[in-house]
Amino acid sequence: MFDRIALIGIGLIGSSLARVIAQKGLARHVAIASRSVDTLKRAEQLKLGQSYHTDPAEAVREADLVIVSVPVGSSGAVAEAIAPALKPGTILTDVGSTKASVIAQMSPFVPEGVHFIPGHPLAGTEKSGPDAGFADLFVNRWCIFTPLPDTDPAALDRLAAFWRACGSNIDVMDATHHDKVLAIVSHLPHIIAYNIVGTADDLQNVSKTEVIKYAASGFRDFTRLAASDPTMWRDVCLHNRDAILEMLSRFSEDLAALQRAIRWGDGDKLFDLFTHTRGVRRSIIDAGQEIDVPDFGRHVAEQPAKS
Numbered sequence: 001m002f003d004r005i006a007l008i009g010i011g012l013i014g015s016s017l018a019r020v021i022a023q024k025g026l027a028r029h030v031a032i033a034s035r036s037v038d039t040l041k042r043a044e045q046l047k048l049g050q051s052y053h054t055d056p057a058e059a060v061r062e063a064d065l066v067i068v069s070v071p072v073g074s075s076g077a078v079a080e081a082i083a084p085a086l087k088p089g090t091i092l093t094d095v096g097s098t099k100a101s102v103i104a105q106m107s108p109f110v111p112e113g114v115h116f117i118p119g120h121p122l123a124g125t126e127k128s129g130p131d132a133g134f135a136d137l138f139v140n141r142w143c144i145f146t147p148l149p150d151t152d153p154a155a156l157d158r159l160a161a162f163w164r165a166c167g168s169n170i171d172v173m174d175a176t177h178h179d180k181v182l183a184i185v186s187h188l189p190h191i192i193a194y195n196i197v198g199t200a201d202d203l204q205n206v207s208k209t210e211v212i213k214y215a216a217s218g219f220r221d222f223t224r225l226a227a228s229d230p231t232m233w234r235d236v237c238l239h240n241r242d243a244i245l246e247m248l249s250r251f252s253e254d255l256a257a258l259q260r261a262i263r264w265g266d267g268d269k270l271f272d273l274f275t276h277t278r279g280v281r282r283s284i285i286d287a288g289q290e291i292d293v294p295d296f297g298r299h300v301a302e303q304p305a306k307s
């Protein structure tokens, strides 16, 4: 499909791409760049590509597809570093969880003739690093593109065909809308998880041992999200600030109403809300979306020992 693909960043997403590219034969040569020498060595041990580079510019030379998979706050620096080595006609894309900020950071460095198409696979786990990836991460998941007004439709088709070959379904929307949608369906859930786990950890009259010992499955679900990569999520919060603050303010209002219903013993209100939200989950299942992350069983190494 491509002669040479350059993967800049070889963590969970970059290494999953490397694995699916190898499995499906989507490129003749995969050039891998990481600024961390240890990560690069690990990628080489895992045989994730054909060449390994600490200088991202070296990796992108002669590449016809470049995929940037680094924390969103580093996108601008990466674009600046690779820009002089990109050849005309190359497709440059990314996988960042926020889109308007990535576009603002990368666009100024994109040379004439290079097709910059921002993207976001809605697929991931709480794990990070090159060992965490797996080839079927993107299967039956959405990949959203947020193309710029002057995006070449043929380049977009080519990139869409690549992601379809990785197993994904494609959607296209503008970056501002993407950032609002993702703020509510992905960013807020992580922020709420970080917060509730932090609150539980801070409690004076409930010991840490009790939190661990009696953690019900609801709380365990939060601890999975709250175990996600701190650098990645710091960057998401800083780079989707406005949409996250807008959704947090709606969330806080609704939480205050829920708090009031509990305080005043308004059982009808609680029952109505809980009935309505149950319907939302039903709709997701009916729409054929995966609810449970199917790879957990296989990829969660730290299953608790049975006693």
Ligand SMILES: NC(=O)C1=CN([C@@H]2O[C@H](COP(=O)(O)OP(=O)(O)OC[C@H]3O[C@@H](n4cnc5c(N)ncnc54)[C@H](O)[C@@H]3O)[C@@H](O)[C@H]2O)C=CC1
Residues within 6 Å of the ligand: 008, 009, 010, 011, 012, 013, 014, 034, 035, 036, 039, 069, 070, 071, 072, 074, 077, 078, 095, 096, 097, 098, 120, 121, 122, 123, 124, 125, 126, 127, 128, 129, 130, 229, 232, 236
């Ligand atoms: N983890 C997830 O579930 C998902 C993450 N994303 C997005 O994908 C991107 C990558 O995330 P992961 O692969 O999960 O992270 P990761 O932490 O597993 O890997 C990030 C990689 O970027 C490298 N890196 C960090 N700063 C760099 C810099 N300044 N220059 C060059 N390389 C640098 C790291 O060495 C590492 O190889 C992020 O933008 C994230 O928002 C998108 C979908 C899902």
Ligand SMILES: O=C(O)C(=O)Cc1ccc(O)cc1
Residues within 6 Å of the ligand: 096, 097, 121, 122, 123, 124, 125, 126, 186
């Ligand atoms: O692990 C989870 O539940 C996720 O939600 C993974 C995820 C994290 C960030 C994204 O931008 C997309 C997917």
